[in-house]
Amino acid sequence: MSSRLNRRMTTFAVVAAGLITLALPLLLSSTNIEIYVTIGLYTIVVAGLSLLMGFAGQVSLGQAAFYGIGSYTAAIMSLHGWSPLVALVAAPIATAFLAFLIGIPLLRLKGHALAFGTLAVQLIFLAVIPQAASWTGGSIGLSAIPSLRIGPLAISSGRDYAYLVWVVVVATLFIARNITRSRPGRGLRAMAASVSGASATGVEVERYKLKDFTLSAAFAGIAGGIYVFFIGYISPDAFPVVLSIEFVIMVVVGGIGTVAGALVGAALITVISQVLISLGTGPSLPAQLPTVLSLGVYAVILILILRLLPSGLVGAFNRLLKKGQPAPTVPHFVGGSVLEVRSAKDTEEPNELTLVDEV
Amino acid sequence: MAEVGEFLEARDLTRSFGGVHAVNSVSFSIAEGELHGLIGPNGAGKSTLFHLISGHFYPDRGSLVFDGHRVENKSPAARAKLGISITFQAVHLFDGMTVLENVMVGGHTWTKHEWIEASFRLPRCRREEQNIMEKAMWALTMVGLEQYKDHLAESLPLGRQRALQIARALCGMPKLLLLDEPASGLRGDERRELLSLLEKMHENALTMILIEHDVDFVTKVAERISVLDQGQVIAEGTPDEIRDDPAVISAYLGTAISHEVS
Numbered sequence: 001m002s003s004r005l006n007r008r009m010t011t012f013a014v015v016a017a018g019l020i021t022l023a024l025p026l027l028l029s030s031t032n033i034e035i036y037v038t039i040g041l042y043t044i045v046v047a048g049l050s051l052l053m054g055f056a057g058q059v060s061l062g063q064a065a066f067y068g069i070g071s072y073t074a075a076i077m078s079l080h081g082w083s084p085l086v087a088l089v090a091a092p093i094a095t096a097f098l099a100f101l102i103g104i105p106l107l108r109l110k111g112h113a114l115a116f117g118t119l120a121v122q123l124i125f126l127a128v129i130p131q132a133a134s135w136t137g138g139s140i141g142l143s144a145i146p147s148l149r150i151g152p153l154a155i156s157s158g159r160d161y162a163y164l165v166w167v168v169v170v171a172t173l174f175i176a177r178n179i180t181r182s183r184p185g186r187g188l189r190a191m192a193a194s195v196s197g198a199s200a201t202g203v204e205v206e207r208y209k210l211k212d213f214t215l216s217a218a219f220a221g222i223a224g225g226i227y228v229f230f231i232g233y234i235s236p237d238a239f240p241v242v243l244s245i246e247f248v249i250m251v252v253v254g255g256i257g258t259v260a261g262a263l264v265g266a267a268l269i270t271v272i273s274q275v276l277i278s279l280g281t282g283p284s285l286p287a288q289l290p291t292v293l294s295l296g297v298y299a300v301i302l303i304l305i306l307r308l309l310p311s312g313l314v315g316a317f318n319r320l321l322k323k324g325q326p327a328p329t330v331p332h333f334v335g336g337s338v339l340e341v342r343s344a345k346d347t348e349e350p351n352e353l354t355l356v357d358e359v
Numbered sequence: 360m361a362e363v364g365e366f367l368e369a370r371d372l373t374r375s376f377g378g379v380h381a382v383n384s385v386s387f388s389i390a391e392g393e394l395h396g397l398i399g400p401n402g403a404g405k406s407t408l409f410h411l412i413s414g415h416f417y418p419d420r421g422s423l424v425f426d427g428h429r430v431e432n433k434s435p436a437a438r439a440k441l442g443i444s445i446t447f448q449a450v451h452l453f454d455g456m457t458v459l460e461n462v463m464v465g466g467h468t469w470t471k472h473e474w475i476e477a478s479f480r481l482p483r484c485r486r487e488e489q490n491i492m493e494k495a496m497w498a499l500t501m502v503g504l505e506q507y508k509d510h511l512a513e514s515l516p517l518g519r520q521r522a523l524q525i526a527r528a529l530c531g532m533p534k535l536l537l538l539d540e541p542a543s544g545l546r547g548d549e550r551r552e553l554l555s556l557l558e559k560m561h562e563n564a565l566t567m568i569l570i571e572h573d574v575d576f577v578t579k580v581a582e583r584i585s586v587l588d589q590g591q592v593i594a595e596g597t598p599d600e601i602r603d604d605p606a607v608i609s610a611y612l613g614t615a616i617s618h619e620v621s
Binding site for chain 2: 178179184185187193194196197199202203206215352
């Protein structure tokens with residue numbers, strides 16, 4: 001009964017969210033539409049990163065680099081005479097391919113070492129782009145990027161991009177959800193819980209990690225591609241290390257490994273960062289204030305979430321919904337407690353004496 | 360030496376750690392449908408041998424042929440796909456996933472759909488997901504856990520976690536099931552349940568290797584038993600033959616005496 005109620009509530013929430021999403025671009029001012037598009041773009045990136053962090057158990061501190069690679073791919077191709085639509089489709093493909101190549105050696109690292117490895121990818125990206133000036137326009141960047149057309153449909157206004165980006169958001173969330181609920185997703189979750197258990201069950205652990213890394217890069221790549229057509233110019237400044245960190249914080253705040261968490265985390269952190277920028281910008285205020293302010297606030301948010309809501313906002317909300325339903329635990333029929341089970345798991349009691357009796 | 364065409368055949372398997380020969384030139388063969396016991400005192404090399412068969416260790420020397428395939432250098436996942444399923448002594452369940460989802464992971468070995476098919480839920484994905492679900496429910500019923508399918512795996516008591524591991528292995532439709540000390544740490548009634556489950560799987564003609572510390576438990580179900588001591592097979596035969604074998608008695612007595620002295 002309660003599950004039917006839950007399903008109804010979920011359907012209602014999805015329909016309501018859909019209507020709000022469709023209505024908002026008509027109501028928002030042009031500045032706010034920019035924020036709205038940004039939230040959509042970040043949701044796409046965060047959905048991919050969440051698949052990587054929540055399911056393969058790997059942290060990437062270089063996701064902004066993949067976002068940037070997608071942007072540059074789309075920009076360079078469309079400036080070299082390719083149709084913008086082809087360039088947009090190529091952005092995630094090129095990004096995924098590059099991530100695949102980088103991932104082969106990189107994913108031999110684990111945990112913190114992998115996180116720093118991905119951070120290095122971002123730093124290399126930021127070092128290479130200004131050097132390859134003939135292609136990338138150096139640190140000044142590229143401008144006059146043609147506007148996007150899908151067939152006869154010209155995508156030019158902020159409102160057009162708002163609709164485009166949210167179509168892609170729905171598509172990526174759909175893909176993320178489908179993956180988590182089928183064979184590959186189960187393999188990933190198994191792998192995050194126990195590598196030896198997963199490999200003994202037939203999950204090809206290394207290959208799965210690489211595929212997950214590639215997929216998360218593809219998500220960042222398509223978001224980057226849309227971004228560059230939306231903004232119309234591109235420079236390395238748009239992809240700072242702090243953006244990679246923001247992506248990780250969005251994942252954690254929303255709830256690692258939850259598809260809805262990507263949306264919640266991206267929306268919340270993007271809005272907070274906009275508020276902080278407007279708070280920290282003023283004629284008598286130092287120019288670095290917005291950056292310092294946002295780093296400080298992110299740190300506080302991260303600590304609070306990890307301390308108080310380790311499963312993120314969506315995780316906490318889900319638990320709240322489930323309250324009142326019986327907890328999914330099994331009574332211990334033969335007495336004993338969880339603690340006993342845990343200790344019995346680790347110890348191997350010597351049985352020689354019983355053996356001798358037998359012999 | 361075993362004849363060619365045995366179901367599982369190990370020849371001269373050797374694995375050392377530093378200077379210690381944990382498994383030293385072990386050869387044995389197992390027929391299809393057999394329930395084979397592998398016993399030995401602590402440190403005899405049982406777990407090393409188990410991991411050589413599962414693929415979590417590779418041998419320094421020797422060969423392992425399973426169902427016509429050379430497998431000694433294959434990865435655990437590749438061996439699982441050939442039909443070798445295992446259950447660990449220290450339970451390796453997937454925490455955070457339900458009992459049913461845990462078992463469904465076992466379906467990885469015989470299904471094929473990958474990321475792109477899963478992304479768009481293409482026909483093969485839907486079909487295989489349905490098959491995996493049915494097989495998982497069958498496996499859960501087999502071990503008697505079907506009513507717990509929606510509980511979290513880590514919330515089960517140890518005996519049921521062991522049963523869940525077996526269900527997960529069964530969902531992989533194995534040709535050979537390796538059980539590493541499935542009875543250790545279990546209480547009396549849980550042992551009896553495990554025993555009847557092993558008998559049920561044996562009746563279904565599943566080939567099994569039961570690695571156990573506890574001779575009493577193994578002699579109740581195994582058809583043939585190999586005894587391992589100091590990395591070598593010191594005896595092989597039916598439970599009755601093993602019980603009376605002087606080498607076995609002295610191996611176990613030796614351990615027991617040194618155990619008492621120390």
